[in-house]
Amino acid sequence: MNMDTMKMDMMMRRNNNNNKRERNNNKESSNNDSNNKLRSVDLSCMSLESLPIPSLDLATISKLDLSNNNLQNIPESLTARLLNLTVLDVHSNQLRSLPNSIGCLSKLKLLNVSANFIQFLPQTIENCRALEELNANFNKLSKLPDTIGFELINLKKLSVNSNQLVFLPSSTSHLMALKVLDARLNCLRSLPEDLENLVNLETLNVSQNFQYLDTLPYSIGLLLSLTELDVSYNNIKALPNSIGCLQKLQKLCVDGNPLASPPMEVVEQGLHVVKEYLCHKMNSSEDKSSQHKKKSWVKKFVKCGTFQGRINGGRKRPQHEGFTKLKHQSIDGLASPGGFIGALSPLRIFSPRRSFS
Structure with a gap:
């Protein structure tokens, strides 16, 4: 074989390889386009009362939107085959329960089941360990799974407002990744005692539990990320003194509570004065019986670097000027709507509202 023939042969091979590469790239691109279409399936707002027999390979779907239909149930066989699902949205349906096979969704990150008639979450939801956001607002939940906090270790947002919850399970305090907890508009009687494990919690909303919620746990002062x-x-009637140790707290809403501590004249001066008042009250050694109860908590505050006072030796801190003679000041950013107008109203004297930020 002469040199020209060899060169031509090499060129032809090179061209063939390039053509093969191009065909493979086109094929991959076509497959990717096909996969992209399959990965997100939107069946929302179709007035569906039941789900059609799927013609798609369920294992290829990563996002499924079934919201705003009339679905009364989700077949067990359907969720069991959605092995790569990361987002499931079934809000605004007629669901009364979720299938137990939801525990098969090991890759699920977002679950929205709000605006249904769900009375309980299946225990198997604990197997969804990749879950980062759970929205179960506007249902009929009377309780959450007891061990939910031990298993959902990646959960960052838990929204269970507008339900019938009487309490949050004690395991809730183990949701160490949690940043937002919204449990307003329920019937909560109390909160878990050991909240200090919620080291990343930034927003806590337990408003509008009305006459049911009358105390807050002392451990609320160890939520070091709370804003x-x-x-x-x-x-x-009384905020825990430990709230004075929340160094990152920027907004505190206490409207509509019969607060006696801190008193009204302190509340009206804003969040910074309230925090100083509560911190001073915690540092004070005047109340011996109360002091005895707080000793274990104070050790925790000292360990976390949020407590500056002394409680031993009977030595009193110098009294802050702001507590001997409290002066009314205007507050920037009142938490309640129309805060400035309300503060000037004669009815303000008789109102139980306590709000500031």
Whole structure:
């Protein structure tokens, strides 16, 4: 074989290889386009009363939107085959329960079941360990699975507002990744005692539990990442002194509570004065019996670097000027609507509202 023939042969091979590569790239691109179509399936707002027999390979779907239909149930066989599902949205249907096979969705990150008639979440939901957001607002939940906090270790947002919850399971305090907890508009009698494990919690809303919620746990002062706390429209008469240790707290809503501590004149001066008042009260050694109860908590505060006072030796801290003579000041960013107007109203004197930020 002469040199020209060899060169031509090499060129032809090179062209063939390039053509093969191009065909493979086109094939991959076509497959990717096909997969992209399959990955997201939108069957929302179709007035569906039942799900049609799927013609798609369910294992290829990563997002399924069944919201705003009239579905009364989700077949067990359907969820069991959605092995790669990461988002499931079934809000605004007629669902009364979720299938037990939802525990098969090991890759699920977002589950929206809001605006249904669900009375309980299946225990198997704990197997959805990749879950980062659970929205179960506007249902008829009377309780959550007891061990939900031990298993959903990646959960960042838990929204269960507008239900019939009487309490949150104690395991809730183990949701260490949790950033937002919204449990307003329920019938909560209390909150879990050991909240200090919620080290990443930034927003806690337990407002509008009305006459049911009358106390907050002392451990609320160890939520070191907390920036927003809404306890408005409950039956709380005294805020825990530990709230004075929440260094990152920027917004505190206490509207509609019969607060006696802190008193009204402190509340009206804003969040920074309230925090100073509560911190001073916790540091004070005047109340011996109360001090005895707080010793274990104080150790925790010292460990976390949020407590600056002394409680031993009977030594009193110098009293802050702001507590001997409290002066009314205007507050920037009142938490309640029309806060400035309400503050000037004569009816304000008789109102139980306590709000500030």
